[in-house]
Amino acid sequence: MATLQASIASVEEETLKGTKNSLKTVFEIAAAMTSDDARAYQEKHTSAPAKYLVALVLCCTYLKEEKYIEALALAKNTFEDIGGGNSRILDGIVARLWGVARIASSKTGEDMLEAYMLALAINREYKNTESITVLINAALLNLKEREMYDEAYTFLKHTKLPEGADVGESSVFYYLSSIVYLMAGEYATAEKTITQAIVKSTNTAFTLDCRKVYVLASMHQGKHPNRSFFQTHHGLEHYQKVLLSIKSCSLEIFYQAAEDSKDAFKSDGLWQAVLRLEGAVQKEHVRRIGTVYSKISLGAIAQMLGVSEESAVFLLQKALSEGVIAGFIDTEAREYVSTEKSRREQQSLKIEEMLGIANTLTMLKKHEEAKKKTLEEMKTDMAYNEYQM
Template sequence: MAEDKMQTDEAPAPAKDATKPEEKPKTVGESLKAVIAVLESATKLKDTRVLSGRVMRLTAAFRKQLTGEALKAFITGSLSADLESKPFLLGHVDKASAGEDVPMQAEDSPAQPAYTESSTPEVELFAFMLVATYLVDKKAYQQLTDVTTRATERLSTFNRRTLDVIAARIYSYHSWGYESQGKLQDIRSTLLALHRTASLRHDSFGQETLLNLLLRNYLHYGLYDQAEKFRSKAVKEEGVWRSHQQYVRYLYYVGRMRAIQLEYSEARDCLQQASRKAPTSALGFRVAADKWLILVRLLLGEVPERVEFAAPGLARALRPYFELTSAVRSGDLVAFGQVEARHSAVFAGDATRNLVTRLHHNVLRTGLRRLSTAYSRISLADVAAKLHLPSAEDAECIVAKAIRDGGIDAVIDREAGAMVSREQQDVYSSAEPAEAFHARVAFCLDLHNEAVKAMRFEPDAHKGRALESAEARAERLAAEAELAQAMEEEGDDY
């Protein structure tokens, strides 16, 4: 009996997951079929939240695996034969996929799924969007403009809110195609007409996207005054943005405009929000925002910490701006000139050369502040020598301006030709600590107000909540969780 018991105890327990088959990853065709099912369901329910969240998220998931063969199978099976866009799209996919490596099909590999033909505008325009995405990845920009132009013409014949999200993405690709070919000015009148139409139709997604596309168009050519005039007339009311991505882009463009207009405090606030609200995966956008933010902070007299230049994925791109910050912090005019000359091409490509030129005065002011702290009395000739200025007269003018602006606490002894520094006061006896505390409290209050404004509620959510059944509550919580996940994963196209 003891032996039987020992054998029983030592017998291995059956594995629970031994018989469970491993789930195979979905093919592109299966993913496309699932997206179409969600798209048609959301269209019937007129649920724009699902279209802007789940449909776009599922599409981004298989974007890298999208091939010409899978795209042609989808267009052939999903679009109705009487649609003129069907042969048009197939022709562009054939042309773009020419020479594409077709993987060998294994014997047990699943075939393309059987699609159901549909003549709904949402499926047709979704096919246009997929082809445009494929052409962007292939860098076939001339074909991209042809496809998006045809899609824009097709969209003008509909006024359906279920098409707004797809239309906004097509407009983005339309502008991208022209920008990649260096013809961005050719599309400006078209974008203005589309924005006017979107405003008349109360197309929120289209308004937000087209507003940012037009701001980008103006800023690309340095038309800051025109951009501000358009923004002041076309801007949406604060707190009603439907797309988090577009709102972050809008903050970035407004920050750039404010920086050029010398409104540095507002520019810093906008650029800080844009950098913080951008998803961590949007490295390109964060780099662009941080470059402008660094220069604006330097112009305000602030010096960014070294750790801000060492963020993962940003250190290499921000290297020229780190060297520039080091030169400004040291107040060395020669080092500043060397950095400016060495990285002039980078600053020109980033459209920040104007701000870099303005930093020349900040370098002088920093150098003067260091001298006024180190010396209680120093001749203007020595000031000119240490700051590499042409003469003592130039040094006197710069010192006088710094005293008038409050940059240094000193006086000029004209008879002796010297700068006399006053005794440093205790900073805690001044209003500076109170001002710093006030700025932090104001930031926390603004953050709270923005969080409240960003909350989304269903229409008439306050009605009937007390009589909500358990099943309805479970569905509502699931929808809210899905929306939260969608917002968290936004930013694939930054």
Template sequence: MEVDKPDAPKANGAEAATTAAAPATVGDKLKSVVALVEKSVKAKDTRLLIGRLLRQTASVRKQLTAANVKAFLRQTLPADLESRAFLTSQVEQAAASSMESDEATASASCEATSVLPEVELYAYLIVLLFLSDVKEFKLARTVADAAVARAGQFNRRTLDVIAARIYFYYGFAYEQTGELESIRSSLLALHRTAVLRHDAIGQETLMNLLLRNYLHHNLYDQAEKFRSKAQKADQWRSGQQYCRYLYYLGRIRTIQLEYAEAKDCLQQSLRRAPAIAHGFRITVSKWLILVRLLLGEIPDRTEFAQPGMSAALEPYFELTQAVKAGDMRAFKQVAERFHELFLADATHNLITRLHQNVIRIGLRRINLAYSRISLAEIAAKLHLNNAEDAEYIVAKAIRDGGIDAIIDHDGAFMASRERPDVYSTAEPQAAFHARIAFCLDLHNEAIKAMRFEPDAHRRKQETSEARQERLAAEQELAKALEEDEDEF
């Protein structure tokens, strides 16, 4: 009887292919990140930490559980290290409060004997991510305090990226527990230290944390004083931090009545923000809509119908419709109905400022529709108290150039003048100039953002190993763009 022996190798090959195709576990992914950290420290290359480390950490974040976090701590940190016992106890408390199963901790058998400071602080960061995701913010605050203190004991440039992420969750934990004001002095001290150590990524992160701290308590003057005097690099290291900085600067300029600059900052921030960062984009869009309304512009309907944002922007859409129509009654109804929402968004002061804009737009519509109309009718259409108030408002609009008309005080009416052809004025030229300036600014920013290797001018033959590493990095970047971003 003959035996078909070639089937055995085929079976083994299929089994091997199945094993190779098996998805990597959380422990394997974290182990690869630790290997990346060690490689970066050995090569003294911080670029890997800024890009690949944060992307790989974001990809594994949703899969973190108390069990695999404890296993990671056991495999990564030495048994005699104080940080290991401290972090393990915090994770166990979080697991106990959330009644999470702890079955997989026994699978970690390999224990470390020594550890780099970068790896130790990365372990702190993983625990902070886990505690923030399970909403154990008091425990996260305790861990963040210890992590910041531990990071302050080292002065290593390879620690800057990890320390910056720790600072972010340090501020986030205190904000969620309602004690953001208590860490303001600590953030200022950390920012001074980062400046003295030439820690660029730390400076950017801490500056944004301080601006957020000031704006959270409506301290706009202090925020502007700090922003104007703080040391800043010409080129930001982190695109996410620069995006956030533009948003804070736009808010400051809005409160200072500098609406044109505020609009530019908010538009740049919205353009730079990732498409998947819905929360951040919604927040920026709310402020940008109000700034444009205060400038007398009416946002397009398509701006309110973006995927994932239409429901959150619905109150602002109704507000825009009321302003566009110049309907004072509808404006007051929208402002009263969504008063609590506007308070939560910290935009209620801007809604109050829009009151005059509604009157101005309504008056402009009346000016276009009527060649002559009595002041009493204007007062009735704009829901003003009497004709005398209407006369003062019309006079101010004429003085400001909002409408082209004259007032007959004796006859108690407003007479509109014939409007000139807009194409015979300088308005088309001004609009065309603004568009060209925007395109030139965009081009200049793109040029400034370009980076090259120190030896980029030298042509080198790419090795097969370097090519494989480059392709792997490109695939990883493409995959990371599809995943949720924790930066916003």
């Protein structure tokens, strides 16, 4: 095959550029060949680095033919053959071989975590950027599949992507990291991280998976994406139903909505994160109580929430600390007192002050008296300007 011969010629240059050029069409070559064809090339090329490239092509044909045991065995043998001869020139080939090993091991059920960690240490010595990134993602995927989120969190705290990491692999890293943070209860960090994954993503299907995590991270913080968000980004219907159930402030409705889409959430690997949203239901209920009532007894709040009075106090304190509601708990009177109205008035006063400063600056700039506009006039102007935009 002419394309494979050209790739072999490129890798035999033994330069970084040559290796990169040789890898551009590897997957297309494997898609057009059978494992028998690839083995025939393997017999002809027995010297490095050509034999490593051919081994990679053969591994890919094994994956295509669902011969996962053979693919994993060949990848392992190639790693042993490369051994101390590993170098930055072979980085691209080694990285893709580890990708093969990850896919094959997930199909065969073999635990490769220890191998990933050992290889990660070795490749860090050689500063092999591509291999390091692939191995970090492989380790995170391994821990995620086994739901070992505490271990994944510890690993993540001592890991960072190398400079110049591939954009695609970087987006996968941020996606996996966001799930770990989500399960650790660090929802703001999860939202920030998944946003980075969305920005770097170049695949539509993968971007959709990222948006699912984004929606969950937002809902856990009490942020509710609006209807236009779901209309713009299709494929999030199950998550929209969960959001609507949260807004109902009913745990019964929430559990039913979660159960109705259980298979979809499990398929996304986010079932546990969805179940944890029961706290968001209570948070939304507390927010509404704090907004509607200026003063209400703790017993009445407990009855509305369907919890004990002690639990109601805990939920109120948590909502107050997070800024979900504004007020205080009167322990002597055993009631909650809202200060939402005064907070809104303060915000309104701040707006008036800012408008006053704006009018003053306008007058100074023009060196002439300027008629001070009222708040209503300024709002009308702003609305008109937004319409013009």
